[in-house]
Amino acid sequence: MTTLEDAISRSQHRSWLSRIASQQLFWIFIAAIVACLTLSLITDTFASERNLFNVARNFAFVGIIAIGMTAVIASGGIDLSVGSSVVLSAMVISVLMADGMAFWLAAPMALGAALLVGLLNGVLVAYGGMPPFVVTLGTLSAVRSLAMVLSDNKMIWEFGPDHGLLLWVGGGSTLGVPHPLYVLTVVAIVMSLVFKWTRWGQHVYAVGGNEHAALLTGIPVKRLKVSIYMFSAFCAGVAGILMAGWLGSVTTNLGQSMELTVIAAAVIGGAKLAGGEGTAIGAVVGALLIEVIRNSLILLGISTFWQGMFIGTFIIIAVAFDRIRHFRS
Amino acid sequence: MTRLVLSGISKSYGAIQALSSVSLVLQPGEVLGLMGDNGAGKSTLVKIIAGNFPPSAGEMRIDGETVVFHKPRDAQRQGIEAVYQDLALCDNLSAASNVFLGREAMRSLGPLKYLNYRRMNEVAADLFRQLKSETRPRDLVRKMSGGQRQAVAIARTLLSQPKIVMMDEPTAAISVRQVKEVLDLIGRLRDHGISVILISHRMPDIFAVADRIAVLRRGELVASKPAAESSPEEVTGLITGAIDAA
Numbered sequence: 001m002t003t004l005e006d007a008i009s010r011s012q013h014r015s016w017l018s019r020i021a022s023q024q025l026f027w028i029f030i031a032a033i034v035a036c037l038t039l040s041l042i043t044d045t046f047a048s049e050r051n052l053f054n055v056a057r058n059f060a061f062v063g064i065i066a067i068g069m070t071a072v073i074a075s076g077g078i079d080l081s082v083g084s085s086v087v088l089s090a091m092v093i094s095v096l097m098a099d100g101m102a103f104w105l106a107a108p109m110a111l112g113a114a115l116l117v118g119l120l121n122g123v124l125v126a127y128g129g130m131p132p133f134v135v136t137l138g139t140l141s142a143v144r145s146l147a148m149v150l151s152d153n154k155m156i157w158e159f160g161p162d163h164g165l166l167l168w169v170g171g172g173s174t175l176g177v178p179h180p181l182y183v184l185t186v187v188a189i190v191m192s193l194v195f196k197w198t199r200w201g202q203h204v205y206a207v208g209g210n211e212h213a214a215l216l217t218g219i220p221v222k223r224l225k226v227s228i229y230m231f232s233a234f235c236a237g238v239a240g241i242l243m244a245g246w247l248g249s250v251t252t253n254l255g256q257s258m259e260l261t262v263i264a265a266a267v268i269g270g271a272k273l274a275g276g277e278g279t280a281i282g283a284v285v286g287a288l289l290i291e292v293i294r295n296s297l298i299l300l301g302i303s304t305f306w307q308g309m310f311i312g313t314f315i316i317i318a319v320a321f322d323r324i325r326h327f328r329s
Numbered sequence: 330m331t332r333l334v335l336s337g338i339s340k341s342y343g344a345i346q347a348l349s350s351v352s353l354v355l356q357p358g359e360v361l362g363l364m365g366d367n368g369a370g371k372s373t374l375v376k377i378i379a380g381n382f383p384p385s386a387g388e389m390r391i392d393g394e395t396v397v398f399h400k401p402r403d404a405q406r407q408g409i410e411a412v413y414q415d416l417a418l419c420d421n422l423s424a425a426s427n428v429f430l431g432r433e434a435m436r437s438l439g440p441l442k443y444l445n446y447r448r449m450n451e452v453a454a455d456l457f458r459q460l461k462s463e464t465r466p467r468d469l470v471r472k473m474s475g476g477q478r479q480a481v482a483i484a485r486t487l488l489s490q491p492k493i494v495m496m497d498e499p500t501a502a503i504s505v506r507q508v509k510e511v512l513d514l515i516g517r518l519r520d521h522g523i524s525v526i527l528i529s530h531r532m533p534d535i536f537a538v539a540d541r542i543a544v545l546r547r548g549e550l551v552a553s554k555p556a557a558e559s560s561p562e563e564v565t566g567l568i569t570g571a572i573d574a575a
Contacts, residue, residue, distance in 0.1 A: 202433060208421070210420065214430070219431050
């Protein structure tokens with residue numbers, strides 16, 4: 001017979017091992033590790049320094065945006081316009097730098113342009129009461145068009161006096177680690193703390209879990225939603241600047257259909273499209289798994305046409321896993 | 330000092346008159362049992378007092394001062410807390426997080442402020458102990474029983490040391506043992522001088538705990554009298570219209 005006191009103060013009724021094993025993230029992480037180990041054994045190119053460097057850099061872009069997407073999805077929304085925010089940010093910085101502006105001035109302008117896209121999304125969703133899917137579908141189209149107007153649909157590959165700096169920021173490496181990976185690491189650590197330890201993070205999950213309840217408790221739901229969409233656009237803006245430097249040239253098809261990969265990464269990493277769940281680490285692991293799949297298909301000599309099939313299967317497996325877990329409990 | 334005075338509160342939706350000129354008085358530490366058939370206007374009245382929407386006409390006074398609420402936050406600032414029928418909880422958060430939602434306990438580390446989970450868990454555990462409910466602060470609400478969810482919703486209201494707590498059918502979906510616990514809790518709120526407005530369909534619960542009984546029928550207040558001077562038979566008659574007014 002346990003007393004009331006014991007019952008209340010007992011914090012958990014399961015061991016830490018069974019708790020970890022019930023996390024989708026754990027299994028996705030295992031899948032990524034297994035894929036990496038298998039590839040290292042059956043190909044001699046996967047574990048090479050050059051290839052790992054490429055994998056690390058490529059997944060960083062998707063990972064950064066997927067963290068922003070996770071915030072949106074955890075709040076019960078969706079942001080389809082991230083790919084367009086990427087190209088707008090890249091286009092603003094490259095047009096301004098080609099005109100002779102310094103990197104340190106052009107970069108904030110590019111981020112500002114992306115933030116305006118997020119502001120528009122957020123205001124239309126929160127204050128306009130429109131469904132996020134439709135709003136961001138609209139900005140997906142409108143913002144890419146704006147990037148075309150801005151650049152006259154020309155490729156830009158000369159970035160003025162700070163040309164070398166932009167290429168270094170996006171495409172360079174320090175201590176053998178590509179710069180985008182540093183940015184991803186910082187964003188992931190900061191956002192993990194923000195999601196878990198701040199009022200903002202708590203409210204994101206609350207709105208995603210039960211928006212009506214959040215409203216009744218006096219959470220400023222509308223302002224919160226605007227900030228969430230702005231954060232997502234900010235992440236896309238950062239990725240846009242890094243991608244401009246990495247590619248060394250910017251065209252208006254940059255980031256095209258990237259939103260699908262990003263949403264896939266977030267969902268595989270445990271973000272729930274119905275809202276209320278999702279972690280920054282999950283987004284990173286999801287992005288990593290997608291990049292490993294993509295990379296392994298190339299190394300194994302399988303046609304890249306199969307890529308969509310593998311990623312699609314993983315999305316469905318991830319969601320099915322979530323269903324099974326809920327069914328059991 | 331009278332805690333709450335409603336005078337001539339009316340609410341209409343287009344041609345439909347949900348409430349017509351309801352006047353009520355609530356004393357500190359008084360438990361008011363609000364009864365009526367479905368559609369009699371109980372929920373509308375509670376939502377007006379909780380600040381969900383303003384009345385079409387009428388005046389509300391708390392501790393002698395006229396108040397006008399535009400949103401639930403306004404009512405909360407005046408010490409009015411409501412436990413809704415659907416409980417308004419976030420299933421994906423822990424019990425303690427739900428109790429503190431919107432007024433989280435924070436700690437400072439230099440200029441940084443972060444959530445004080447330890448304090449929130451301790452305070453929530455304390456409230457659950459007061460409620461004598463076996464509810465673990467760290468558990469997700471998704472995994473909880475009806476009674477535990479009720480305890481979380483009631484603990485929420487206690488956090489702000491309210492003047493008035495309104496409960497919409499708190500005993501509708503819980504076990505017999507927990508009905509007694511909830512009724513005991515209402516008694517404890519009264520002992521602390523908190524006024525309670527209790528909506529329920531369960532006649533025994535109302536008579537077990539209410540000091541005064543008010544009956545609404547088709548938007549009109551047909552009775553407001555001490556429970557000791559009434560009986561379940563009379564109240565049933567008032568609800569159905571067999572008795573005109575008392």
